[in-house]
Amino acid sequence: GHMPYRDGDYILLPRGTAWRFEATDPSEFLFIEATNDAFGLPNDTQSAGHPSINPTSFEVPRLDDKFRAQQDEAYWEIHIKRRNAISTLTYPYNPLDAVGWQGDLSVVRLNWRDLRQDRQPDQPVPPAAHSTFVANRFAISTFVPKIGEGESGTLRVxxxxxxEDFDEFIFYHRGEFYSRGNIKPGMATFHPSGFPHGPHPCSYQKTMIKVPVETDEVAVMIDCADMVNIDESIPDGAEWKAYVNTWEKAKETL
Ligand SMILES: [Fe+2]
Known part of the structure; x- marks a missing residue:
């Protein structure tokens, strides 16, 4: 089927599902592959007592006019990745030609805006992050804007x-992240297991001592049971070597 997407979407593609993107504007994606695995939804234990993802928030593709409009009898290729090699199947027509389906195996779309829960005065502080998708060796959580944390009567620790058990990778999607003073959207941080860390000194001053009533950060956290490796093949390197210095005294990092 056909499914539009926008900024801030998760698009979950089940393994073995033929798909293609048709972008009308430049689009950048964070690509997360559950190699030899599959994505599932968190259970109540993994969501720390907070409501987990509601599958009714998922949007699924539709067999609409835009879907049918792409069908033709030109040659189309499907690239299949297996064992890190790509095989190519060639069709004398567009193979994305389903006329219907049964069951719940489907591409689904979820936007971070569907996860946002504005806190009511009588409700507890919202979770730091929402557990969103899980695989056997890693979990994906989403930081979304929070309202109400800085209201009086709220204790912020x-x-x-x-x-100790997970490498922590966080991708910063948009907004000003409340614990990071020098991190901008599009950047990512990696904190290996066993390394103590927390708010940068300048962020501590800004957001821990005077907690804002509303935050605007959106970030994707991937907690990995297996070690995270940094790609060393990028010519200028992917690592910002000075990141470690951002925990120096606030006056030196501001
Ligand atoms: Fe952390």
Whole structure:
């Protein structure tokens, strides 16, 4: 089927599903592949007592006029990745030609805006992040804007921590991330397991001592049971070597 997408969407593509993107504007994607695995939804334990993802928030593709409009009798290729090699199937027609389907195996779309829950005065503080998708060796969580954290009567504990079992990768999608002073949208951080970390000094001053009533950050966190490796093949390197210095005294990093 046909499914439009927008900024801030998760698009979940089940393994073995033929798909293609037709972008009308330049689009950048964070691509997360569950190699030799499959994505599932978090259970109540993994969502720390907060409501987990509601599948009724998922949008599925539609067999609409735009879907049918792409069908023709030109030659189309489907590229199949297996064992890190690509095989190509060639069709004398567009093979995305379904006329219907049964069951719940489908591409689905979920936007971070569907995860946002504005806090009511009598509700507890919203979770730091929403557990969104899980695989056997990693989990994906979403940081979304929060309202109400800085209201009086709310106790905010600085969340310095150390993940002993997971490497922590966070991609910053938009907004000003409340714990990071030098991180901009499009960047990512990687904190290996066993390394204590938490708010940068300048962020501590800005958002921990005077907690904002509303935050605007959106980020994707991938907690990995397997070690994260940095791609060393990129010519100028993917790593910002000075990142470690962002925990120096606030006056030196502001
Ligand atoms: Fe962390």
């Amino acid at each position: 600085p969340f310095y921590h150390s993940n």
